[in-house]
Amino acid sequence: MKKLLAAIATAALVTTTLVTGTVAPASAATKLKIAHIPKLGTIGYFQAADKGVQRACKELKATCAYKGPTEITAAAQVKEINAAVQSGYNVIILAANDKDALVPALKAAQKKGVTVVTYDSDVAQAGRSVFINQASSKGIGQALAASANDLAGGSGEIAVLSTTPDATNQNVWIDFMKEEIAAKYPNLKLVATAYGLDKPEESTTETQGLIQKYPNVKVIVAPTSVGIVAAAKYVSGSSSKGKVFVTGLGLPNDMKTYIKDGSNAQASLWDVENFGYVAVQVANSIKNAKASVKVGAKIASGKGDKGLKSRTVTKGAVGNEIILGPATVFTKANVDQFNF
Numbered sequence: 001m002k003k004l005l006a007a008i009a010t011a012a013l014v015t016t017t018l019v020t021g022t023v024a025p026a027s028a029a030t031k032l033k034i035a036h037i038p039k040l041g042t043i044g045y046f047q048a049a050d051k052g053v054q055r056a057c058k059e060l061k062a063t064c065a066y067k068g069p070t071e072i073t074a075a076a077q078v079k080e081i082n083a084a085v086q087s088g089y090n091v092i093i094l095a096a097n098d099k100d101a102l103v104p105a106l107k108a109a110q111k112k113g114v115t116v117v118t119y120d121s122d123v124a125q126a127g128r129s130v131f132i133n134q135a136s137s138k139g140i141g142q143a144l145a146a147s148a149n150d151l152a153g154g155s156g157e158i159a160v161l162s163t164t165p166d167a168t169n170q171n172v173w174i175d176f177m178k179e180e181i182a183a184k185y186p187n188l189k190l191v192a193t194a195y196g197l198d199k200p201e202e203s204t205t206e207t208q209g210l211i212q213k214y215p216n217v218k219v220i221v222a223p224t225s226v227g228i229v230a231a232a233k234y235v236s237g238s239s240s241k242g243k244v245f246v247t248g249l250g251l252p253n254d255m256k257t258y259i260k261d262g263s264n265a266q267a268s269l270w271d272v273e274n275f276g277y278v279a280v281q282v283a284n285s286i287k288n289a290k291a292s293v294k295v296g297a298k299i300a301s302g303k304g305d306k307g308l309k310s311r312t313v314t315k316g317a318v319g320n321e322i323i324l325g326p327a328t329v330f331t332k333a334n335v336d337q338f339n340f
């Protein structure tokens with residue numbers, strides 16, 4: 001029996017060697033030239049993601065450039081996409097400002113052999129190979145609804161402060177949040193959705209506008225790293241402190257003050273640096289190992305992936321996607337343990 005097991009093990013080894021041997025040697029791998037195109041260059045969240053992009057690039061000996069648009073629009077991203085193709089980039093890592101408007105430019109890029117991986121905010125399937133989603137979109141929507149219900153004490157008016165009206169990710173999350181409210185929290189009333197364009201000044205003005213127009217609003221839900229801190233800062237410095245509460249998605253360093261002071265803000269987020277790392281590693285697996293991106297396929301996500309070392313493709317709200325991992329909820333007790 002022992003001999004038989006040993007023989008099977010040896011046979012398995014031989015087979016593995018043969019399979020591995022058929023893969024192109026490392027030296028034949030395409031050298032990656034990666035353009036990282038965020039929604040807007042100045043957003044701290046994307047700059048944090050770029051640290052992970054750079055970490056993966058170093059590991060892969062790839063060339064990487066942060067091509068942050070100066071406007072948070074689809075048109076500004078189309079310019080960056082076309083310029084990247086013209087300059088010979090062979091991979092685009094993109095957080096999209098619009099689900100459909102970027103697709104023609106991305107299709108043209110893919111035709112020229114560019115591998116496109118979206119992360120954070122998706123485009124329609126035809127524009128990319130796969131989407132790296134930060135966490136389950138439904139899970140994010142449910143968590144936002146639960147937090148709003150908690151802060152509202154189970155009933156009353158709530159409002160949303162979003163980014164741009166066309167942002168794929170925020171729109172998917174808000175839809176799931178509405179579904180959850182209808183199903184579980186019938187005493188919450190969503191009175192308005194405002195758009196602060198992921199800019200501090202606009203987000204502050206929109207927060208002020210919401211509170212003025214809806215004097216009974218109890219909670220502002222901001223699923224945006226820029227909006228949430230603008231809203232929390234505004235509330236904390238106004239007479240609404242302790243009456244209006246802010247929740248949503250935000251960087252722990254930005255939100256610390258407002259989680260700990262009497263504002264009682266709530267916030268959660270995922271590991272943004274690892275997010276950028278995984279996006280690049282998945283792009284490398286697609287380009288150099290011809291990894292399948294079909295639902296059910298497993299993709300290597302790099303030895304420095306702080307989560308899993310390989311990721312499974314699943315079916316998402318827009319198309320095939322890979323989920324980074326659950327978000328961390330920051331509390332008074334844990335927020336000081338994070339530094340990003």
Ligand code: RAM
Pocket residue numbers: 039043045046095120121163169198223224225226249250
């Ligand atoms: C902003 C962006 C981004 C979103 C985070 C939470 O930085 O809108 O797309 O994922 O917030």
